Amino acid sequence: MPRFNTVAILGVGLIGGSIGLGLRRRGLAGRVIGIGHRKESLRVARERGAVDEATVDVAAGVAEADLVIVCTPVGRIVDDVRSAAANCRAGALITDVGSTKAEIACAVAAGLPPGVAFIGSHPLAGSERSGPAAAEADLLVNRVVVVTPDETARVEDLKSLVDFWSSLGARVVRMSAVEHDQALAATSHLPHLVAAALALATPREVLALTASGWADTTRVASGDPELWRQIFASNRAAVLTALVRFDETLAALRAALERQNDDSLRQILAAAKERRDAVA
């Protein structure tokens, strides 16, 4: 029996919609309530079977929820967690699915009403697609979900949240919000920055001569510019630090190329291949 009978999902896009679909297909919640600003997204989410009920009224939507999952863009999460918290019943747990964690956790911690708890989450299951039409019930299966409890988090809330993500098929990893942000700066935010720079550095007149290598390397640059601006803005220092590491590695490659140092070039490329091949 899941602890969360009523689950409210604030923001029914790709991630929120997929969580709803996953819960309903698996029978993991008594009720799934979708909350959103745009009626069209709510309509699609309901048609897809991602939610039982849909509303544009946050206060009404979260009132009976045992768990509220805030799935809005990073730049909106703090406000949305606050308005959910102000309208939750005592004992409710709130989480989010934002790509950055420290700034959000810090801002949220200050304003929680008594009896309402918040623990951040981040499912590593992004996509250049978006919206409830792209939702999939199995989006989180075998994906990593990072949970970032702070020192005030209650053991039972953390356990419930870990069980919740596990029930959707995810592998749950626990770490601090700051550790999360440093890691994701390297594994997600820097790759996005580099892919964007690479796409834009490709002259328009040679785009016809791109093949799968260019397409793969630049794929994430198709992501929503405003969503990604918010992510970068929310993890500025860690991204700039990751960028320094990237600069050093690229400088070593450039130096080997400029000096026609074949041994060094081969060694760096071999080390890069080894690092890449360490991930399936």
Next chain:
Amino acid sequence: MPRFNTVAILGVGLIGGSIGLGLRRRGLAGRVIGIGHRKESLRVARERGAVDEATVDVAAGVAEADLVIVCTPVGRIVDDVRSAAANCRAGALITDVGSTKAEIACAVAAGLPPGVAFIGSHPLAGSERSGPAAAEADLLVNRVVVVTPDETARVEDLKSLVDFWSSLGARVVRMSAVEHDQALAATSHLPHLVAAALALATPREVLALTASGWADTTRVASGDPELWRQIFASNRAAVLTALVRFDETLAALRAALERQNDDSLRQILAAAKERRDAVA
């Protein structure tokens, strides 16, 4: 009726093997002769049906060929074209499938015996896989093949070569070897350099927190280090020029991030998305 009755393929790896498979499945050549240094690759190529005959003897293998396709690594192409040319009959045409064209064309032009012609080709159909086991009869279908005739190329040779690649399903684009190398520096070689730097700049301890974005962006870094070293070495100046353009774009992103200039950051990300989305 194809002009090329006997086709010799020197190097039966992914590309050479795929060309052989494509020719044989479509009945486009009377005989396909595979030539290689490694008996094991030749055995696999024959088992896969990529060649009718196989030999380690270049002179014997090319003796009766109407068309010789050199599919060896970039650093070996010049030598292999020369040894093929020295043993071809008069009227034979030689091409290659190397990822760089100018250096090869220049080196080859000097030493061709009378009656033997060379026109460079580059099928944009690489892969991080390699070897004849990975060969596919349809590898070139809807892919671009660039052909790079110099001013000495005969019209009928060029036409035959264009028809040859077209018969395998490819879209043929013609340009000079130098234009090719500048374009590919931007669309293929720079992305590889950047992907390698990105993979290597990712600390080992956060690899468990990578997702599809990192996997896509770094995929090409799995390519063979020695093959890619040869490609970079053979197109050094153009790669360094493309790298300057990349540096400028990345510097603009960095500046926007450092100065917390949200408008600029969003604009650059939007321009990058537009450039990326211009390619399907």
